Amino acid sequence: MGKSVAVRRLDLGYFVRPASETGGPRPRVEPVLAYLVRHGDGLILFDTGIGDAGPETEAHYRPRRRALPDALAASGVTLGDVSMVVNCHLHFDHCGGNPLLGGRPVIVQDVELATARRGDYTVEELVDFPGATYEEVAGETEVWPGVWVVPTPGHTPGHQSLVVRQDDGTVVLAGQAYDFASHFASEQLARQATLDGVEQPVPPYQPWLDRLADFDPRRVFFAHDCSVWEPA
Numbered sequence: 511m512g513k514s515v516a517v518r519r520l521d522l523g524y525f526v527r528p529a530s531e532t533g534g535p536r537p538r539v540e541p542v543l544a545y546l547v548r549h550g551d552g553l554i555l556f557d558t559g560i561g562d563a564g565p566e567t568e569a570h571y572r573p574r575r576r577a578l579p580d581a582l583a584a585s586g587v588t589l590g591d592v593s594m595v596v597n598c599h600l601h602f603d604h605c606g607g608n609p610l611l612g613g614r615p616v617i618v619q620d621v622e623l624a625t626a627r628r629g630d631y632t633v634e635e636l637v638d639f640p641g642a643t644y645e646e647v648a649g650e651t652e653v654w655p656g657v658w659v660v661p662t663p664g665h666t667p668g669h670q671s672l673v674v675r676q677d678d679g680t681v682v683l684a685g686q687a688y689d690f691a692s693h694f695a696s697e698q699l700a701r702q703a704t705l706d707g708v709e710q711p712v713p714p715y716q717p718w719l720d721r722l723a724d725f726d727p728r729r730v731f732f733a734h735d736c737s738v739w740e741p742a
Contacts, residue, residue, distance in 0.1 A: 514677045515656060519731065520544040520581040522559035525573040525603065540734040542573075542603055545683050546585055547674055551654045552593030556672050556683050557733060561606025561636040571603075578607035596659060598685025598733060599666040600626040602633045612641020617653055619661060620646040622668020650721070658725075662687040662718050671722070679728030687716075691737035694730060698739075 522542045532538045547554040559581075560573045579589055595616045597605045600623070608616060623646055626637045652658050656675035663669050665686045672683040688694040697715040701723070704712050730739040 515550070515674055516548040517674055517676070517681050517683070517731075518546045518548070518585050520546055520585065521576055522557075522578065522581055522607075523573060523575040525560065525571040528570065540689075541736055543731070543733050543736070544578075544581070544607075545672075545731060546582070546587070547657065547672070547683075549654055549657060553587060553591050554594045554596060554654070554657065554672075555592045555611070556596045557598060557604045557685065558595060558607030558611065559603070561602040561608075561633055563602040563633050567602070573603070575606075578610060594653070596653070596670075596672050597622075598662075598671060598683075598687070599669045600632050600637055601666070601686075602636055604685070604733065605632070605636050608636060608642070609639040612639060613643055615643050615645045617645050617647060617651075617659055619659075619668035619670050620648050622666060622670070625667055660718065660721060662716070662722075664716060673722070673725050673727075680725045682722060682725070682727045682730040684730050684732050686733045688732060688735075690735045691730070691732055691739045694732070694739050 522544050524539055524541050527538045527540055529535060529537050542560050544555060544557040544559060559578050560575045582588060589610055592611055592614055595608060595611055595614055597616060597618055623644055626632050647659060650658060650660050658673040659670045660673055662671045669687060671685055671687055674681045697719060700713040700715045701719050
């Protein structure tokens with residue numbers, strides 16, 4: 511693989527999730543985080559920030575954006591340095607910067623792209639834009655040596671996470687597979703309890719956690735939570 515692989519988090523702004531979506535009495539402000547993966551074969555950008563979704567959505571979520579070029583510049587790179595884009599899914603707050611990267615391959619699950627193109631799902635202009643170059647995959651794929659996309663459906667049918675081998679262990683970029691690191695931790699414990707044969711009832715967990723566990727992750731990062739999960 512050559513040089514060691516590094517992962518850097520990018521701050522691309524935030525939005526306000528209304529109380530009607532939080533399950534509680536108050537709205538919640540959530541960060542929008544992307545990740546830059548420096549690899550011997552180039553630079554991977556995992557998610558690209560908040561796109562323009564029109565006046566109604568703007569009023570609903572009240573987003574505040576940090577421009578993708580500015581966020582990249584803080585890491586010493588430019589749009590032109592990005593070799594590949596991986597979107598966890600194609601909602602407007604994850605693929606908003608994709609049109610700035612026309613011509614670069616965008617790795618996406620085939621079911622996710624099909625769902626996005628059926629309408630009433632996302633912003634069409636953020637999916638099919640000049641220079642859009644999709645590389646559709648069906649399931650788990652090692653896109654570069656030591657870098658895998660792994661299906662983690664739930665939030666959307668085609669949601670995927672990125673698994674990155676580093677010298678000091680494996681990092682999982684979980685995207686919005688979970689809204690919070692604490693939710694991931696809870697399901698990890700539910701899985702362990704099930705494997706330990708704890709008497710039911712035990713909370714269920716996503717079946718793809720078994721596959722992520724095969725990678726023995728040392729850190730898990732999220733799209734809308736600044737917290738990082740690490741094993742106890």
